[in-house]
């Protein structure tokens with residue numbers, strides 16, 4: 001027994017499912033039933049007066065609906081209960097300020113999911129070096145890709161086990177996401193150095209110690225050319241379609257191929273992110289990043305009619321879309337990976353880090369000569385360096401001078417400065433007498 005003790009860890013593990021076309025269609029039907037059920041619950045919730053909303057009422061409607069409509073019955077009862085639970089959780093997340101309230105789920109833009117809430121129903125076994133088998137309700141035994149050791153069979157006990165799963169469909173097909181719970185020795189504090197990280201323009205991730213992490217294009221030249229051709233073809237077909245007519249089967253097929261290629265690019269990007277963040281978390285004890293500014297990212301690049309945006313084409317491209325959503329994911333990965341390695345992740349407020357000089361701390365106009373080069377225009381300084389590294393050094397400096405944000409209700413907020421009033425002043429000024 002180590003003196004540091006053990007800690008419970010919960011994480012997800014995603015694996016590819018090997019399904020036949022018939023099984024795929026069955027799962028699609030289940031997922032659409034779950035989606036319809038969500039919409040019915042939401043509809044009911046909105047129609048019911050506030051004082052009459054209750055779990056019992058929703059549950060009763062759900063049971064009745066499963067009796068009334070045949071196509072609801074394709075969804076296993078456990079999965080239907082999970083829809084109700086997720087729906088109520090969505091409201092809870094909204095009330096506690098973590099997310100927006102639930103919306104209706106549209107047919108085309110919603111991720112298809114089916115829950116298997118109970119781990120014991122899964123009955124997982126390993127049948128080959130690279131394949132495992134899992135029970136899926138109403139589908140039977142299905143193979144999945146075995147890429148990491150899971151606590152199943154004789155490796156499972158009350159502390160180390162799989163507590164449930166969710167089936168998720170993306171553009172590359174159906175996957176299973178296992179909920180895994182393990183008991184592991186708590187990590188020792190990481191002795192590694194401190195580092196600030198900035199999302200660079202010339203390099204993907206710039207580190208304050210002068211290192212950086214780059215990546216190439218996510219699609220090969222051939223794939224890029226295919227994607228461009230498909231996108232043009234889809235645009236052409238869409239333009240020639242008479243308004244009000246149904247989207248043709250051929251156009252749907254083209255859309256599917258476009259989505260497939262985009263999903264492939266995203267998958268490669270995620271793989272790179274996982275490798276990079278693991279390396280960073282293993283090397284550094286304290287990692288400092290910028291606080292993500294969600295409002296800026298959601299804002300349209302097009303701007304408004306009175307004040308149109310600049311570089312709209314560059315900002316709205318595929319790569320831009322991937323990279324802007326990617327930073328949030330990088331931070332999420334860093335957060336849990338640093339914890340697992342015994343390190344810590346800190347966030348600092350973003351404004352000005354790319355314009356300030358990291359040597360003299362002065363913000364002088366024109367210092368950022370180009371995207372890549374930073375030359376300090378402050379007379380008496382004149383520091384020159386890579387602009388991205390300059391920003392990363394500023395981020396680390398903000399942390400060292402005590403500007404780190406503290407997490408509150410799921411969001412990082414500015415730490416209130418601890419100002420101790422001189423005793424004499426408070427007695428003289430604030431006395432109620």
Ligand SMILES: [Zn+2]
Nearest residue numbers: 357360376381
């Ligand atoms: Zn300077």
